[in-house]
Amino acid sequence: MEAGRVREISTSMIRRMFEIVEKAKREGRDIVSLTIGEPDFSTPKEVIERACRAMREGFTHYTSNLGIEELRSAIAEEYGVSKDEVMVTAGGSEALLNASLAFIEEGSKVVIPSPSFLSYFTYAKICGARVSEIRTHETGFVPNPEIFAEIMDRNVSVVFLNYPNNPTGAVIDRGSAEEIVKIAADYGAVVISDEIYDKIYYDKKPVSLVNHENVVAVNGFSKSLAMTGWRIGFVIAEETLLNSMLKIHQVNGVCAPAFAQKAVAEVMLSGEFKRLVSSMVSEFRKRRDFVYGELSKLYWTVKPEGAFYMFMDVRENCIKFAETLISYGVAVTPGTAFGSWNENFVRISYANSMENLRKAVERIKGYYDSKEAQGR
């Protein structure tokens, strides 16, 4: 019954871990989950109140496929592009699928740095493409342009980039990112730059790759305004690329929820957006400093510059590590969910309260010490 294109797609490892954690909790065990892929903060009341008003005012119907003018203009202004280059989507994920279906040629190659967000691998499979991964473990979890140039050829249709990165928190510098975009352009490939964490950064400001002819920048408000359940994403690309994605979007997401579009547009236009993001980021910074400070004493990692994840080398099989750690009361995501060469890595999400993070760190130390006592 199942179509060939989905037969090879496995249910995500993150979901499996989620189920293990839920089962342990049902059994009454106290588990701190560091597997969460969304801010633990509530959506700001500034958004909720405006959305309720918008619903009462009748923003409950279809909008234009491209999104309401007010939101497109606000996004265009924020990113210094024309409104005609902006399309609002039902979350970042819809934008990623639209871009994949629009630009990944069947039988072509898709380049994905490892580690990367697991959905990119699924998009490549759905589109019938082969994946070519670039190892980034020795280069601070960002791809080296020279290595990238070596694996490129005319058969590559799409390159995925994602900085700040899920699962590592790495941020690429402008020079390398632009070099990669230029090399991709030389081979006629589209770069899908997933910039969904661009507002969540600490010291190094992330680069936006908008305004490059072969780049589709995917973004949204799921993370920056803690709105994962609202489904507001967007894509920025020059008009020809945007029109290709519109052909998919018009039959896929169709439009993002009208009242949510209106609420986000008003928050952006009111000037409150920056303040709301920065209060959340200053909390994340404290947690990043704590988690990195403590766990980097035990395991090798790269200091996260953005997002709310850290990726660490636990020097043993990640699935075994994750399963044993559950018995110590902590859940983490095994690295194999994020591409090749990650068998000994796990992802830590610090989108959790300081109290829970303190508990989790103590428990991880407990596990680490018992392992040391056994002589590893």
Ligand code: PLP
């Ligand atoms: N891109 C990355 C790198 C993500 O980590 C996520 C969510 O975890 C998404 C895209 C999807 O975002 P959305 O909830 O807006 O679909």
